[in-house]
Amino acid sequence: MHNPKLVCVVGARPNFIKMAPILAAIQKTDPDLPVCLVHTGQHYDPQLSGSILAGLNMRNPDYELAVGSGSHSWQTAQIMMKFEEVVLKEKPTAIMVVGDVNSTLACALVAAKLRIPLIHVEAGLRSFDRSMPEEINRIICDQLSALLFTTEVSAKANLLQEGIVASHIHFVGNAMIDTLIQSIERAVPSQQTLMRLGLNPLEPYALVTLHRPNNVDEPVVLKRLMSSFQDLSLKIPVVFPCHPRTKCQIEKLGLVGSARLLLTESFDYLTLLGLLKDAKMVLTDSGGIQEEATVLNVPCLTLRYNTERPVTLTHGTNSIVGTESKAIEQKTNQILTSKAVSPHRVPPLWDGHASERLARILVPWLYEPTLLHRKKEELVHD
Numbered sequence: 415m416h417n418p419k420l421v422c423v424v425g426a427r428p429n430f431i432k433m434a435p436i437l438a439a440i441q442k443t444d445p446d447l448p449v450c451l452v453h454t455g456q457h458y459d460p461q462l463s464g465s466i467l468a469g470l471n472m473r474n475p476d477y478e479l480a481v482g483s484g485s486h487s488w489q490t491a492q493i494m495m496k497f498e499e500v501v502l503k504e505k506p507t508a509i510m511v512v513g514d515v516n517s518t519l520a521c522a523l524v525a526a527k528l529r530i531p532l533i534h535v536e537a538g539l540r541s542f543d544r545s546m547p548e549e550i551n552r553i554i555c556d557q558l559s560a561l562l563f564t565t566e567v568s569a570k571a572n573l574l575q576e577g578i579v580a581s582h583i584h585f586v587g588n589a590m591i592d593t594l595i596q597s598i599e600r601a602v603p604s605q606q607t608l609m610r611l612g613l614n615p616l617e618p619y620a621l622v623t624l625h626r627p628n629n630v631d632e633p634v635v636l637k638r639l640m641s642s643f644q645d646l647s648l649k650i651p652v653v654f655p656c657h658p659r660t661k662c663q664i665e666k667l668g669l670v671g672s673a674r675l676l677l678t679e680s681f682d683y684l685t686l687l688g689l690l691k692d693a694k695m696v697l698t699d700s701g702g703i704q705e706e707a708t709v710l711n712v713p714c715l716t717l718r719y720n721t722e723r724p725v726t727l728t729h730g731t732n733s734i735v736g737t738e739s740k741a742i743e744q745k746t747n748q749i750l751t752s753k754a755v756s757p758h759r760v761p762p763l764w765d766g767h768a769s770e771r772l773a774r775i776l777v778p779w780l781y782e783p784t785l786l787h788r789k790k791e792e793l794v795h796d
């Protein structure tokens with residue numbers, strides 16, 4: 415019997431939300447398995463990092479690489495250099511990454527270069543839009559992975575199309591939804607947040623989030639979207655927690671909110687969850703919120719022209735609306751005037767038990783003798 419060791423990586427806000435229940439499930443399945451948690455520091459603002467960890471009851475990382483922001487290549491390279499040092503010291507049997515952020519890619523590359531088996535959680539999602547940095551990260555990471563866990567049926571078809579071996583792919587469900595289900599009762603009541611923001615807690619409201627470079631870094635698009643939100647706020651108050659990059663661009667362009675279009679700091683996880691749960695609708699370019707809105711049965715208008723999460727369209731509450739004012743107006747009016755209640759459907763295996771299924775496959779896999787043998791033979795650095 416050998417003693418495996420797992421290194422797990424988090425870097426940006428959505429990673430923490432996915433990793434928290436997975437760490438707990440692994441610990442429950444095999445309390446003696448050494449698991450080392452590395453935070454790359456891609457996100458470092460308290461609202462995007464520290465308070466997220468606290469809200470999720472997640473343990474503190476063993477390593478903080480404190481990489482911070484920069485160009486995509488700079489950030490990826492910095493993470494690679496610092497993460498390589500950790501891996502050489504820890505000598506893990508395998509490395510686990512989640513999602514599609516730059517930290518995911520950087521650490522996947524380090525694993526591949528040091529020939530350590532890589533595990534990818536949330537594998538196989540594809541927007542088929544290579545102008546998105548996340549799409550590049552997903553494709554490369556999946557190609558390098560030895561074990562791939564998927565959240566929806568479309569992902570397996572995408573992976574098979576790209577030549578991934580079927581026996582390496584496991585459909586376990588959505589770990590982010592595990593966290594949602596575990597946290598929903600602790601969510602900060604929306605009325606409390608609305609009152610704090612000076613809004614009537616009994617009036618319906620819309621929630622907005624925006625952070626994609628295609629929307630935020632393009633002045634024409636950002637101005638047009640802000641004007642759509644202003645129009646919407648004449649009909650229903652709009653709460654818009656701004657990601658740091660969004661806040662920065664809004665200020666640069668001299669754009670402003672109003673008493674009914676409330677631009678706020680990013681909220682911590684439990685505050686955002688409370689607001690999302692009770693919103694009349696959410697307008698967003700986030701992938702995670704498309705999934706969370708689906709489970710909470712809140713109409714979601716995606717301010718993009720594609721989604722890598724098609725199950726939120728077929729089984730969920732999501733609609734692709736794009737960024738044109740007319741389309742946004744039409745769709746928001748439809749939601750405001752519709753009396754019909756759509757049936758609530760939740761995608762397969764988004765049941766709060768994805769992490770347990772994942773751990774039941776992962777732990778025995780880590781004990782496979784071929785894996786340890788491989789590590790000793792192949793962990794070389796010259």
Ligand code: UD1
Nearest residue numbers: 426427428456457458459462483484515516547548658659
């Ligand atoms: C990253 C992910 C995106 C994910 C999002 C979740 C990539 C390519 N993108 O986007 O997929 O949906 O996280 O939030 O990895 N900044 C701060 N404080 C922070 C972090 C960032 O002020 O703690 C500012 C910096 O000016 C930085 C900018 O935000 O340059 C962008 O941050 P970055 O981590 O590069 O990407 P996100 O837009 O957050």
